[in-house]
Amino acid sequence: MTTLRSFWQNRVRATDRQEPEAPAPLAxxxxxxxxxxxxxxxxxxxxxxxxxxxxxxxxxxxxxxPALARLxxxxxxxxxxLVSQGELIGLxxxxxxxSEQEYSSDDRKLLNDLATQAxxxxxxxxxxxxxxxxxxxxxxxxxxxRVARLIQQTLLPQSVPQLxxxxxxxxxxxxxxxxxxxxxxxxxxxxxxGFVIGDVTDKGVPxxxxxxxxxxxxxxSAERLVSPGAVLERVNDVLHLEIPPKMFVxxxxxxxxxxxxxxxxxxxxxxxxxxxxxxxxxxxxxxxMPLGLMPGMSYEEKETTLQPGDTLLxxxxxxxxxxxxxxxxxxxxxxxxxxxxxxxxxxxxGFLLEQLAAFTGAxxxxxxxxxxxxxxxTAATAAPEEGEMKAEFELPSQxxxxxxxxxxxxxxxxxxxxxxxxLERLKTAVAEATMNAMEHGNRYRADxxxxxxxxxxxxxLVVRITDQGGGVSAQPAAAPDLAAxxxxxxxxxxxxLFLIKxxxxxxxxxxxxxQHAVELVLRLDQATE
Amino acid sequence: xxAWEDRTQxxxxxxxxxxxxxxxVIDLLGEINGFADEAMAAAYAEAEESEPxxxxxxFDGVDYINSTGIALIVGLLAQAxxxxxxxxxxxxxxxYQELFRITRLSDFMSMYPxxxxxxxxxxxxxxxxxxxx
Numbered sequence: 001m002t003t004l005r006s007f008w009q010n011r012v013r014a015t016d017r018q019e020p021e022a023p024a025p026l027a028x029x030x031x032x033x034x035x036x037x038x039x040x041x042x043x044x045x046x047x048x049x050x051x052x053x054x055x056x057x058x059x060x061x062x063x064x065x066p067a068l069a070r071l072x073x074x075x076x077x078x079x080x081x082l083v084s085q086g087e088l089i090g091l092x093x094x095x096x097x098x099s100e101q102e103y104s105s106d107d108r109k110l111l112n113d114l115a116t117q118a119x120x121x122x123x124x125x126x127x128x129x130x131x132x133x134x135x136x137x138x139x140x141x142x143x144x145x146r147v148a149r150l151i152q153q154t155l156l157p158q159s160v161p162q163l164x165x166x167x168x169x170x171x172x173x174x175x176x177x178x179x180x181x182x183x184x185x186x187x188x189x190x191x192x193x194g195f196v197i198g199d200v201t202d203k204g205v206p207x208x209x210x211x212x213x214x215x216x217x218x219x220x221s222a223e224r225l226v227s228p229g230a231v232l233e234r235v236n237d238v239l240h241l242e243i244p245p246k247m248f249v250x251x252x253x254x255x256x257x258x259x260x261x262x263x264x265x266x267x268x269x270x271x272x273x274x275x276x277x278x279x280x281x282x283x284x285x286x287x288x289m290p291l292g293l294m295p296g297m298s299y300e301e302k303e304t305t306l307q308p309g310d311t312l313l314x315x316x317x318x319x320x321x322x323x324x325x326x327x328x329x330x331x332x333x334x335x336x337x338x339x340x341x342x343x344x345x346x347x348x349x350g351f352l353l354e355q356l357a358a359f360t361g362a363x364x365x366x367x368x369x370x371x372x373x374x375x376x377x378t379a380a381t382a383a384p385e386e387g388e389m390k391a392e393f394e395l396p397s398q399x400x401x402x403x404x405x406x407x408x409x410x411x412x413x414x415x416x417x418x419x420x421x422x423l424e425r426l427k428t429a430v431a432e433a434t435m436n437a438m439e440h441g442n443r444y445r446a447d448x449x450x451x452x453x454x455x456x457x458x459x460x461l462v463v464r465i466t467d468q469g470g471g472v473s474a475q476p477a478a479a480p481d482l483a484a485x486x487x488x489x490x491x492x493x494x495x496x497l498f499l500i501k502x503x504x505x506x507x508x509x510x511x512x513x514x515q516h517a518v519e520l521v522l523r524l525d526q527a528t529e
Numbered sequence: 530x531x532a533w534e535d536r537t538q539x540x541x542x543x544x545x546x547x548x549x550x551x552x553x554v555i556d557l558l559g560e561i562n563g564f565a566d567e568a569m570a571a572a573y574a575e576a577e578e579s580e581p582x583x584x585x586x587x588f589d590g591v592d593y594i595n596s597t598g599i600a601l602i603v604g605l606l607a608q609a610x611x612x613x614x615x616x617x618x619x620x621x622x623x624x625y626q627e628l629f630r631i632t633r634l635s636d637f638m639s640m641y642p643x644x645x646x647x648x649x650x651x652x653x654x655x656x657x658x659x660x661x662x
Contacts, residue, residue, distance in 0.1 A: 399563065403593060424624035432596055482633045485603050486610060492603040495596035495632060502631050
């Protein structure tokens with residue numbers, strides 16, 4: 001029901017004239033009560049006053065009007081409508097005269113003149129008030145949008161995975177109202193990479209908060225569970241307890257082994273990803289209900305192996321549900337056909353956005369977030385040059401043996417173009433990685449030596465340190481925080497991995513379930529200090 | 530008991546405490562790793578007994594520090610901060626100065642190239658304590 005609430009909360013009544021000298025009236029006039037009048041836009045009283053904008057004794061008025069009934073019940077006798085530009089904007093309501101006489105024609109004329117003068121001023125005041133309310137509302141909404149954007153931007157990855165042999169790109173453009181799109185990359189110690197794309201129903205801050213919760217749950221579950229289906233199952237069960245009613249999350253979760261192209265994936269009701277494979281474009285179909293709808297759901301898990309040259313596209317419905325000026329929808333068939341036209345890779349994103357712009361036309365107001373994540377298996381760099389084996393050796397897992405490791409490696413690389421400072425860093429990285437291998441991988445077992453291999457090509461030097469502790473899912477270590485350590489909030493230890501990562505250009509981790517290997521990489525083909 | 534606690538390998542570390550003016554200098558000699566734990570702790574306790582204005586860790590004789598050694602230094606720094614006693618270093622090689630910067634230890638400990646410059650700075654710091662921050 002549309003009401004004229006803002007216009008009709010008038011509290012006009014006859015002025016109580018104070019006449020202290022006068023004797024008490026024999027019959028006190030009928031009291032009138034304060035009146036908060038909400039009038040429906042369809043109330044016949046509005047039409048009546050718009051057509052007869054003059055002081056009216058409503059006692060004789062017979063209309064099927066709830067407002068009129070309320071006026072009468074409140075003791076109103078005379079109503080003078082305030083009409084501005086043909087629109088009823090208010091009423092001056094008067095009760096009976098104190099003198100118990102009827103309102104005279106002079107009274108009515110005076111009141112009509114008053115109403116004629118007052119109506120434009122009241123209208124201006126109403127418009128100013130209305131505008132103030134609209135500005136305040138707009139500011140509130142803008143602030144909410146800023147918060148929603150901030151939440152999303154804070155939680156979306158700041159960079160894409162840099163994988164040898166793979167090109168990954170991500171594009172995210174929020175709609176003005178900020179939808180609930182998100183994507184994420186999860187890095188596992190064994191080198192696998194998790195790809196997440198999702199969409200929360202609803203928009204604004206509520207969607208952003210659910211997105212944040214879902215992302216956290218996904219990350220936590222993916223740390224403990226290997227199977228993408230099991231991860232979604234776990235997230236669904238927890239999210240179902242947390243999510244507001246009528247909200248849910250569609251989500252695709254895929255885990256890629258970049259060394260082999262093997263991809264395992266499960267889908268909680270998200271748009272099916274497309275795989276461009278040769279000239280064909282295939283849907284990667286796996287069934288599952290969106291997250292948060294109901295507990296106890298299971299998620300079909302599929303797997304495939306991407307081949308060199310293949311491109312995978314993950315996307316959100318902001319793309320396929322965009323509309324043209326004639327209200328046609330972009331749609332899945334169009335997307336599939338466009339993917340077949342394009343060779344794929346990172347340039348696919350730009351191509352699809354151009355096509356989207358052409359489809360929606362100029363002046364399109366983006367209806368929903370648009371998110372695109374592409375992943376291409378670039379055959380050219382899929383197998384990096386392994387480098388010549390310079391030397392390999394084994395060391396018993398005994399405390400202190402890391403010094404032997406660094407001394408041997410320093411001898412082996414002596415003929416390589418490494419600046420002294422970089423050599424010192426390599427020595428520290430070798431020592432720390434060897435300590436980790438002896439302590440955490442081999443648990444200082446006498447029968448479990450650490451194997452160290454040194455390879456070098458023109459591009460890079462790789463020191464590979466292997467232990468027997470494969471298959472153990474390592475929790476990602478928190479970055480050491482010296483202030484927290486000094487305050488006793490963190491153990492003073494825990495510097496090893498941090499030092500290694502800061503000492504070398506790249507650190508790669510391999511795990512085949514039995515052996516765990518860390519590769520320390522120093523580039524040789526770029527300027528060094 | 531973890532195997533490494535058997536201490537089958539003798540510690541390659543020693544520490545010596547000297548008093549120079551208001552500063553207790555701890556000369557560190559050898560490798561600072563897990564084996565240095567007890568000797569470091571004992572040396573620091575000895576240094577604190579004389580209530581010095583500052584403790585200076587002299588790394589001139591140190592040729593190796595690993596992540597466990599860094600943890601031991603963090604432990605000493607925590608103790609020093611608890612007793613509001615400045616802890617400074619001297620004699621660190623360029624590489625280990627870099628490690629101290631990366632780990633942010635250098636934010637909490639002044640690093641001097643040698644003992645003389647450290648003691649000079651400590652003397653002026655002590656003399657100017659009323660105004661120095």
